[in-house]
Amino acid sequence: MLEIKNLHATVGGKEILKGIDLTVRPGEVHALMGQNGAGKSTLSNVLVGHPAYTVTEGSVTYNGKDLLAMSPEERANEGLFLSFQQPVEIPGVPMNYFMRAAYNAKRKHLGLEPISSGDFVKLMREKRKIVELDSKLTSRSVNEGFSGGEKKRNEIFQMAILEPSFCILDETDSGLDVDALRIVAEGFNQLRKPDTSAIVITHYQRLLDYIKPDVVHVLINGRIVRTGGPELALEIENQGFDWIKNEE
Amino acid sequence: MSQYLELFQSQRALIDGNSIPFLNQHRDAAAQALAQLGLPTQKEERYRYTDVVGAFAPNYGLNLRQAHTAANQPDAAVLRQAEALYGTLASVQADAITALNTMLVQDITVLCIPAGEQKENPIRVSQLLRSTAPLMQNRRLLIVAEPGSRARILLNDKADEGQDFLTTQVTEVFVSEGADVEFYDIEQTHARCHRFHQFYADVQQGGRLTHTVFTLTGGLSRNTTQVRLSGKDAEANLYGCAVIDATQHCDNNTLIDHAVAGCRSNELYKYVVDQQAVGAFAGRVLVRPGADQTDSRETNANLVCTTQARMFTQPMLEIYADDVKCSHGSTVGQLNDEALFYMRQRGISQADARLLLKQAFASEVINALPFEALRGRLQVLVDQRFRGELNHCRTCNLCGTQNT
Ligand SMILES: Nc1ncnc2c1ncn2[C@@H]1O[C@H](COP(=O)(O)OP(=O)(O)OP(=O)(O)O)[C@@H](O)[C@H]1O
Ligand SMILES: [Mg+2]
Numbered sequence: 001m002l003e004i005k006n007l008h009a010t011v012g013g014k015e016i017l018k019g020i021d022l023t024v025r026p027g028e029v030h031a032l033m034g035q036n037g038a039g040k041s042t043l044s045n046v047l048v049g050h051p052a053y054t055v056t057e058g059s060v061t062y063n064g065k066d067l068l069a070m071s072p073e074e075r076a077n078e079g080l081f082l083s084f085q086q087p088v089e090i091p092g093v094p095m096n097y098f099m100r101a102a103y104n105a106k107r108k109h110l111g112l113e114p115i116s117s118g119d120f121v122k123l124m125r126e127k128r129k130i131v132e133l134d135s136k137l138t139s140r141s142v143n144e145g146f147s148g149g150e151k152k153r154n155e156i157f158q159m160a161i162l163e164p165s166f167c168i169l170d171e172t173d174s175g176l177d178v179d180a181l182r183i184v185a186e187g188f189n190q191l192r193k194p195d196t197s198a199i200v201i202t203h204y205q206r207l208l209d210y211i212k213p214d215v216v217h218v219l220i221n222g223r224i225v226r227t228g229g230p231e232l233a234l235e236i237e238n239q240g241f242d243w244i245k246n247e248e
Numbered sequence: 249m250s251q252y253l254e255l256f257q258s259q260r261a262l263i264d265g266n267s268i269p270f271l272n273q274h275r276d277a278a279a280q281a282l283a284q285l286g287l288p289t290q291k292e293e294r295y296r297y298t299d300v301v302g303a304f305a306p307n308y309g310l311n312l313r314q315a316h317t318a319a320n321q322p323d324a325a326v327l328r329q330a331e332a333l334y335g336t337l338a339s340v341q342a343d344a345i346t347a348l349n350t351m352l353v354q355d356i357t358v359l360c361i362p363a364g365e366q367k368e369n370p371i372r373v374s375q376l377l378r379s380t381a382p383l384m385q386n387r388r389l390l391i392v393a394e395p396g397s398r399a400r401i402l403l404n405d406k407a408d409e410g411q412d413f414l415t416t417q418v419t420e421v422f423v424s425e426g427a428d429v430e431f432y433d434i435e436q437t438h439a440r441c442h443r444f445h446q447f448y449a450d451v452q453q454g455g456r457l458t459h460t461v462f463t464l465t466g467g468l469s470r471n472t473t474q475v476r477l478s479g480k481d482a483e484a485n486l487y488g489c490a491v492i493d494a495t496q497h498c499d500n501n502t503l504i505d506h507a508v509a510g511c512r513s514n515e516l517y518k519y520v521v522d523q524q525a526v527g528a529f530a531g532r533v534l535v536r537p538g539a540d541q542t543d544s545r546e547t548n549a550n551l552v553c554t555t556q557a558r559m560f561t562q563p564m565l566e567i568y569a570d571d572v573k574c575s576h577g578s579t580v581g582q583l584n585d586e587a588l589f590y591m592r593q594r595g596i597s598q599a600d601a602r603l604l605l606k607q608a609f610a611s612e613v614i615n616a617l618p619f620e621a622l623r624g625r626l627q628v629l630v631d632q633r634f635r636g637e638l639n640h641c642r643t644c645n646l647c648g649t650q651n652t
Contacts, residue, residue, distance in 0.1 A: 048593050051585075076595035084593075088586045092608025101604065102594035109595070141608075142590075158594065 001026045001197055002047075002067075002166060007058035009046045016042045018222035019058070024166075026195040031208055031233055033201075034219035035241055040201045041085050043219070044168045048082045049075055062166070076102075077109035081164030083155035085171045085201075090142035095154075096124060098142050099161055106162060127160040131187040148175030156184050160191050167198040173207040185210030205237040218244055249287045249304065249344075253279060256351050262312045267354040270331040271388075278340040278350035285344040297528035297560050298470045298499040300345065303442045308384035308414045314354065322358070330358045330390050337420045337448035343472070346446045349386050349416040356388040359401065361427070363394040370400040370432075370619070377407035377415070377441070387417040393427035393455075400430040400619055407437040414442045421449035423457050425479065430458040430619055434629075435466050436638065439494065442468040451511075453479025458618060462626065463490040463498045464633045474503040477511035488517035489613040491606075491633045492525040499528040506539040509569070515546040518613050520606050520634075521557040532564040533576065539569040546576035551609050553583065553602075606634050 002024040009017040016039045024030050032040055046053045047060065049072035060067040067075060090098070103123075104114040115123070124138060131153050143151050152172050159167060169188070173181055188211060192198070200211055208216075208230065216232040217224045218241065226232065226244055236244075256263065256279055264272045287304055288295040334356075340347040359371060377385065393399055407413050423429050429449075437443060443466060451457050463469045475484045490498040504513045519527040529548045550559045563576040583605050591601035607630065614626050632638040 050589055071598070072589065072592040073595050073597050076593055082593055084590070088584075088590045090584075090587045090590065090605070090608065092611050093587075093604050098591070098594075098596075098604065101596050101600060102591070105595040105597065105600070162594065 001063055003061040005059050005061075007043075007046070007060065008056045009042060010054050010056055011042060011052055015056070016222050017046065020219075020222075020224060022217065022224060024197045024199065026197055028214045029198045029200060029211060031200050031202065031213035031216045032219055033203065033216065033233060033236055038219045039222045040219055041170055044082055044085075044170045044199070044201065047075075047168060048072055048080060073105065076162075076164075077106050079165035081159050081162060081167050083152070083159060083167065083169045083172045085174070087143050087146075087151040087155055089144045089146075091144050093142050095138045095140055095142050096120075099124065099138075099158065102158070103161055123161065127157060130160050130190060131157045132183050133157045149177060149180050152176055153180060153184055156187055156191075160187065163191070165193075165196055167196065168201070169198065169211075170201045171203070172200075173202055173204060181206065182210065205233050208233050220245065249282070249301075249348075251307065252304070252348055252352070253283060255310065259312055263352065263354060266313055268356055270327075270334065271353060271356060274335050274340070274350050278347045281340040282344055282347040282351055285341075285347060287344050287348075294472075294501055294530075297526075297530070298468070298497065300444075300470070303414065303444075303468055304348075306382065306412065306414075308382045308412065309379075310352070310384045312354070323360075326358060326360045329360065329392060330356070333392065333420065333422060334390060335420075337422070337450055337476075338418045338446060343446060345416055345444050345472075346418055349388065349418045349446070353386040353388045353418070356390060359389075359391045359399070361391075361393045361397040361399045361429075363424075364396045365394075365399075366397070367399040370402040370622075373401065373403045375403070375405050377411075377413045377437070379408070379411050379413070382412040382414075384414040385416075387415060389417065389419040391419070391421045391429065391431075393421070393423050393429045395424045396426045397424070398428040401432065402622070403431070403433045405433070405435045405437055405443065407441050409438055410440075412440045412442075413437070415444065417443075417445045419445065419447045421447070421457065423449060423451040423455040423482075425452045426454040427452075428456045431460065432617075432619070432622065433459075433461040433471070434626075435461070435463050435469055436629075437466045439467045439496070441466055443470070445471045447471065447473045449475045449484075451475065451477050451479065451482040451484060454481045455479065456483040456485070458485040458487070460487040460617060461500065462488075462629075463492060463496075464629060465638060466492075466496060466498070469496075469498045470501070471499070472501045474505070475513075476505040476507055477513065478507045480508055480510045482508075482511045484511075484513040486513070486515040486517070487613050487616060488529075489610055489630070490517075490519040490521075490527055491610065491630060492519070492527060493522035494525060496525040497527075498525075500530075501528075502531045504531075504533045504544065506533070506535045506542045506544065506569075508536075509538060509540045509542070511539070512543045513545070516613055516616055517548045518610060519548075519550040519559060520553065520609060521550060521559050522553040524554075524556045526558045526560075528560040528562075529578070530560075530562040530564065531576070532566065533574065535565075535567040535569045535572055535574065537568045540571045542567075542569060542572040542574065544572070544574045548578040549609075550578075550580045551583065551606065552580055553606075603634050607631055610634075
């Protein structure tokens with residue numbers, strides 16, 4: 001469903017992605033690992049169309065369509081969702097108002113009428129339970145004053161509402177305590193449909209204990225230098241990245 | 249300016265004859281002051297952001313024969329009080345526009361809130377401009393809140409489309425001991441309107457004044473707001489919100505005068521300046537010698553949405569007393585790109601995302617207002633304004649008049 005070919009991208013005039021090839025089929029979970037600054041978040045940002053990043057070469061096909069030709073909102077409405085590494089705070093925009101706008105944008109894209117406020121309240125309540133998100137948080141401004149962990153939980157809550165078909169989780173585990181990690185990861189698994197695909201970016205095996213990857217990639221200096229099965233993540237957990245680099 | 253003085257000299261009898269009598273006693277002094285001052289140029293500090301001379305230059309028509317029907321039988325005591333207070337805050341020597349208004353004004357609205365009376369429902373003053381030719385109108389409002397009284401006044405300014413208008417308005421508000429006055433000034437005029445509102449208030453011991461001005465639609469808007477805190481424990485809250493675009497020009501010029509010790513003032517003005525609009529805010533806070541234990545806060549925050557839009561901001565804090573707590577700050581910023589992108593990643597269109605951020609920005613002022621029922625209404629008006637759906641009369645029920 002997602003096919004990345006020879007993708008090169010720059011930010012601030014500097015080339016960060018130097019030829020990425022990656023194919024994710026329906027229902028697959030791919031883990032993406034790699035040292036700080038390797039370009040993992042850059043890849044997620046490029047995929048969701050962040051305007052600060054420029055694609056200089058290569059292509060991305062999503063469900064048969066040219067992903068790079070779509071606006072960020074089109075990509076989102078076509079089912080692409082990014083759980084941000086650092087979710088932004090938006091003072092003055094209430095969480096429930098924001099989510100309703102997003103939900104209705106998707107409905108509009110599907111040619112459906114906006115949801116009634118009663119039904120939306122019900123939907124929020126139901127989805128909040130899945131990630132055990134405090135109702136106080138959904139009545140506040142988007143992410144404003146949320147703790148690091150609460151922000152991550154809120155990302156998965158939004159995913160629960162929007163039911164994307166392709167999820168990118170960028171270090172969703174960082175900032176979560178042990179219990180929260182379990183709740184959020186199990187929530188994610190519960191929300192996944194059989195054909196939902198995901199790219200899971202993480203530094204740690206503990207997340208992959210819950211969200212089991214089919215394929216593991218290692219990204220170093222803007223390139224995928226190794227691809228393997230779940231055991232690759234365990235090797236990295238034990239030995240770091242140096243051995244891969246030395247083999248290069 | 250000379251055209252106004254000439255008009256006054258040649259039509260004096262007509263002006264006097266069609267006026268509330270006590271207004272006539274002030275015209276000579278006003279004409280003299282105007283001749284001496286001249287209309288302010290942009291070299292004058294208080295008017296540096298607005299071209300007053302240009303706004304008053306065209307030849308607007310002035311209807312000097314308006315029929316005067318009293319809204320209700322004026323109470324003799326109220327009239328005597330109004331007569332005694334008229335012009336005591338709005339000094340013709342200090343301001344040329346106030347002088348011009350005083351020289352030509354023929355009509356006055358007087359509101360008197362008797363001692364101890366607690367008015368829960370707002371008193372609405374609706375002003376609608378309607379004319380088949382260019383028109384100048386001079387307006388006057390005098391409000392007396394007697395000791396311990398409480399009132400909310402809702403002023404709504406509108407104008408029929410298709411005509412050039414120039415209005416001057418002078419408002420004087422006397423807040424007596426322990427009285428509480430909330431004044432809401434909501435402008436929904438149009439691009440061919442030039443509006444000058446000179447607002448003067450005096451707040452006595454333990455009294456409180458809340459002044460709010462919303463500039464939603466209009467052409468040129470210049471609001472001068474001067475509040476003197478002249479009794480211990482007096483309080484002033486000034487709120488402003490301007491949502492301007494196209495060629496709109498909005499200039500708010502405020503002065504809070506801490507004349508005695510132990511008073512509080514709080515000021516929050518926010519502007520959303522879009523397209524080629526120009527916004528200006530100058531907020532002067534004066535803490536006079538002896539006004540110790542003054543507590544004053546002033547904030548002006550602005551969102552400038554395009555590269556052609558301009559915003560001038562100038563907080564001025566002058567402190568001549570000791571042991572005061574004063575702060576002021578102003579910011580000019582753009583829409584937050586990361587927040588915009590976050591919303592778009594959730595499927596919200598660029599236009600809607602921008603709208604949400606603008607609404608969020610303005611809602612801080614709305615949420616600060618003490619009049620709960622009006623907050624919801626203002627939120628709707630501001631939202632409509634941002635969506636470009638605010639047609640000044642069709643969509644609004646504020647004034648209660650139905651205009652077709
Ligand atoms: N907006 C930007 N402006 C300038 N440089 C950027 C920007 N975004 C990323 N970079 C740079 O690109 C490089 C890759 O960053 P990226 O965020 O993709 O790394 P990452 O693999 O996600 O790292 P981490 O594990 O620390 O999250 C870094 O050197 C970073 O400083
Ligand atoms: Mg990263």
